[in-house]
Amino acid sequence: MTDYDSSVQDSGRQFARKVIAPIAADADEGEEFPLQAFREMGRFGLFGAPYPERYGGAETDYTAYATLIREVAKVCAATAMTAVSHATLTCDPIFTAGSDYLKDKFLQPMISGEKIGAFAMTEAGSGSDIASIQTRAEAAGDYYLLNGSKLFITNANVADLAVVVAKTSPQAGLLGLSLLVVEKGTPGFAATGRKERKLGMRASDTGELVFMDVRVPKENLIGRQDRGFEVLQRTLPAARLDMAAIALGISEEARDLCLDYVVQRRQFGTPLYRFQLVKAMLANMEMRISAADLLLRKGLRLRDQGKSFLKEAAEAKLFASEMAVAVTRDAIQIHGAYGYSRDLPLERFYRDAKLTEIGDGTSEIQRLIIADELIKGRTAPPAGAAARVASRGSGI
Ligand SMILES: Cc1cc2nc3c(=O)[nH]c(=O)nc-3n(C[C@H](O)[C@H](O)[C@H](O)COP(=O)(O)OP(=O)(O)OC[C@H]3O[C@@H](n4cnc5c(N)ncnc54)[C@H](O)[C@@H]3O)c2cc1C
Incomplete structure (x- = not known):
């Protein structure tokens, strides 16, 4: 450092x-x-x-x-x-x-x-498969007429504006997506007020947005019409690096709590750190955190250099999120009943860690991206649904 x-x-x-x-x-x-x-x-x-x-x-x-x-x-x-x-x-x-x-x-x-701000891509019927987005933005004069709804949107109920992913060319799949900035107060645009009741990440707001004949000025189009997927291919990997950073932060704090605890807590007349099975959990935690840290740094270095980091962001996010679930689970184990208790933050860390395997693209989707990047150029382009996944048209 x-x-x-x-x-x-x-x-x-x-x-x-x-x-x-x-x-x-x-x-x-x-x-x-x-x-x-x-x-x-x-x-x-x-x-x-x-x-x-x-x-x-x-x-x-x-x-x-x-x-x-x-x-x-x-x-x-x-x-x-x-x-x-x-x-x-x-x-x-x-x-x-x-x-x-x-x-x-x-x-x-x-x-x-x-x-x-809120970023609104996910819909009831469209999560990983963003080509199946149903929200429509129809060009009409100097505005787009926006209709549809979004759910599981972070900051939905508190946002002053949303970047909305909508279809401008419904038949064109990923090549028909556009991004629009929609401001609170625009007639027809509202948060429903529903708050998702979640396992973790409970201090973050997650809700629904609806768009009913919303007139969005054409100057609120981000980039070019129908070219939204190109923007998403930069923004989604960036968010994956950030999700890896979140997973690492949770894990490091859980590890540090364990280090304090194994020195202080005694059983069978000796501190916990002397037990080899406890040491094994600590060693695995440290090794996984170090590996995730290196993957994240690699992705960030490429991003800082202005190079492509699609595969590296998927690797960092996938590894760090699965690592965070494993580390927080073991941290609770090391703390025994105290770890399970809500008096310590470890159960919160465990619940929060699980989201990192889902948000910004699930672990399965990250594996597909990595494999797809690996074999790119060595095979004939796939068709149909496989093509949507292979072309990284896979959700946040
Ligand atoms: C707390 C929270 C906050 C969120 N915030 C936002 C936000 O701010 N904005 C936003 O737009 N979205 C947001 N989301 C939505 C999130 O991005 C989606 O949940 C995620 O992309 C997965 O989509 P899905 O839940 O519809 O799962 P699905 O796509 O329905 O997937 C279900 C399961 O099938 C698997 N699967 C799907 N397709 C494939 C495939 N081709 N091959 C193998 N397995 C597959 C998935 O990995 C998963 O295990 C949020 C979600 C949560 C829980």
């Missing part, structure tokens, strides 16, 4: 411990979106870390941004997920593909934390 990395980590750590940690357990218990903490993240500069100063950003590299996300995830993975949904999934498409008009209008208030 360079001096730069460690100073970013130190400031992220101090911020997360001071501002997020004190509210994490209550926000989980009450399933409450921590609005105040969200605003503080904006003021701290977390959302803007990798964005230009022009929009209120700090122009760090993506490695630094992921480091900050990881520090937040150590104390509250749900808050880290809220941050990523806002600052990566919603801001990144606007920044990488949006017009100057969209960037000037939306990035500054989002980066400062004044406005909250």
Whole structure:
């Protein structure tokens, strides 16, 4: 780790411990979106870390941004997920593909934390298979007429704006997708108010959005009509790197709690750390965390260098998420009944870790992406549904 990395980590750590940690357990218990903490993240500069100063950003590299996300995830993975949904999934498409008009209008208030963003792709019948999206945006004069609904959307009930993935050419599958910015208050656009009741990530808001004859100005189109999939191919891998950072943050904190506990807790007249079976769990934790860390750094380095990181993001996300589930499960095991109790945060970490295997594309989809990238160019292009998966048309 360079001096730069460690100073970013130190400031992220101090911020997360001071501002997020004190509210994490209550926000989980009450399933409450921590609005105040969200605003503080904006003021701290977390959302803007990798964005230009022009929009209120700090122009760090993506490695630094992921480091900050990881520090937040150590104390509250749900808050880290809220941050990523806002600052990566919603801001990144606007920044990488949006017009100057969209960037000037939306990035500054989002980066400062004044406005909250949501990224709306998933539908009742469309999760991994994004080519099957039903939400329609029909071009009409100087606007698109948007109809459809989205569910399992992070920040849905609190968002001031949403980046919505819709079909502009319904017959064209992945080549008929477009991304539109839809602002709260636009007639016909609403959050239903329903809040998903979830296993974990309970301090993050997850809800439904509906669009009924919403007139979205044409200038709110991100990039080109029907070319939304190209934008998604940059934004979704970016979010996967962030999800790997979240999985790592959860795991590192769980490991550290174990290290304190095995020294202090005694059974059979000796501290737990002397038991070889406990040592084996600690060794596996450390090895897996180190491996996930290396995969994440590899993906982030490629992203920072402006190179393709599709496969590396899938590898980092897949490995880190499965690792986080294993590490948090073993951390509870090492703590015995105390680990199972809600008096310690480990059961929250375990519940939160499970989401990392599903959100931003399931583990199965990550395996398909990796295999597809490996064999690309060596086989004839597949047809039908296989083609949709092989062309990475697979959900977030
Ligand atoms: C807490 C939470 C927050 C979320 N936030 C957002 C958000 O902000 N925005 C958003 O758009 N979405 C969001 N999602 C949705 C999330 O991205 C989807 O859940 C995810 O993409 C998987 O889709 P699905 O749940 O419909 O599962 P499905 O696609 O129905 O998959 C079900 C199972 O089948 C497997 N499967 C599917 N296709 C294949 C295949 N081709 N080969 C092998 N196995 C396959 C999957 O891996 C999975 O195990 C969120 C979900 C949750 C739980």
